[in-house]
Amino acid sequence: MANDALKTKIQSMTKLAAQRVAESPYWFDINHKRRYVRVNGKSYRAVSLDPANPCGSLIRDGKKVSGNKTLKLALLDAADPQCENHVPKNKKPEHRIQAVLIWTALTDPQGLPRAIGIADRFDAIWFVADEVKMDKIRADLIMLGESQGRYVPIFIELKYKRETQVGEQVKNASEMARTIEAEFCQFLSAATKKPAEAIEMTKPLLIAIWGKSDRERPEAQAMRDRYGLLTIHHEELNL
Incomplete structure (x- = not known):
C-alpha cells in the first residue's frame, strides 16, 4: 500500500x-451481548466478543451481517436480537485471547x-482497533498505553504457537504507522479521546502473546533483542 x-x-x-x-458511549456490551462496533477502512461492523464466537461475525437469516456506512445501522445490527453468533470453523485459540483483551480494555482499562503483567509500565491500556x-x-x-498522563502506541500480535517471524510482523506494523506518524497519532487520539500532543509515537511497545515452550530457544531471545519485543505467554495472562 503506497503511503498516500x-x-x-x-x-x-x-x-x-x-x-x-x-x-x-455505548458501542460495546450492546444489550449485554458482548458485542462491539469495529471500525474498518470505510465502514462500521458489528462484531461478537462472546467466548463462543470470539471476534466473529453475526448471523441474521442465515447470512453474515456485513459492514455499514453509518454508525446507527451498525449499532442496530449489534443490538438486534435476531442476530446470532456465527460458529467459527477455524476456532483459532488466539481469537479467544484477542476478544478477551478487547473486552478487558473496553470495560477495565486500568485493570488490563x-x-x-505489565502494571509496572502503564496505569491503563485503552483499546484503539483490531x-x-x-x-x-x-x-x-492496536492499543494505547497510559503512564502518568503520557501515552504510547502498543502493537500486539497473537499466536497460539511460538513463531519467530512474529517479531518481524509486529515490527512492520509499527513501522508502517510511523510512515504516516501525524495521521496515525490523530487516529490513536480519535479512538480513545486522549490528547494527540501527549502521544509519543517514537516509543511504541511491541508485544507478542504466544504459547509457552518447554525450553527457551536462542532464536526467540535473538528475536526479542532484534525487535525490542516483549513476549507474554498465554499462561501468564490473568484475564
Whole structure:
C-alpha cells in the first residue's frame, strides 16, 4: 500500500472512530451481548466478543451481517436480537485471547496492565482497533498505553504457537504507522479521546502473546533483542 493510500485509509478510520466515540458511549456490551462496533477502512461492523464466537461475525437469516456506512445501522445490527453468533470453523485459540483483551480494555482499562503483567509500565491500556490492514500487514491489536498522563502506541500480535517471524510482523506494523506518524497519532487520539500532543509515537511497545515452550530457544531471545519485543505467554495472562 503506497503511503498516500495508507494515509487516506487511516484518515477515514480516524473520522469513523471519532464519530463512534462522540455519538455513542455505548458501542460495546450492546444489550449485554458482548458485542462491539469495529471500525474498518470505510465502514462500521458489528462484531461478537462472546467466548463462543470470539471476534466473529453475526448471523441474521442465515447470512453474515456485513459492514455499514453509518454508525446507527451498525449499532442496530449489534443490538438486534435476531442476530446470532456465527460458529467459527477455524476456532483459532488466539481469537479467544484477542476478544478477551478487547473486552478487558473496553470495560477495565486500568485493570488490563495488571492482567497481562505489565502494571509496572502503564496505569491503563485503552483499546484503539483490531484487525487493521496496512498493505500486506494486518495488525491484530492496536492499543494505547497510559503512564502518568503520557501515552504510547502498543502493537500486539497473537499466536497460539511460538513463531519467530512474529517479531518481524509486529515490527512492520509499527513501522508502517510511523510512515504516516501525524495521521496515525490523530487516529490513536480519535479512538480513545486522549490528547494527540501527549502521544509519543517514537516509543511504541511491541508485544507478542504466544504459547509457552518447554525450553527457551536462542532464536526467540535473538528475536526479542532484534525487535525490542516483549513476549507474554498465554499462561501468564490473568484475564
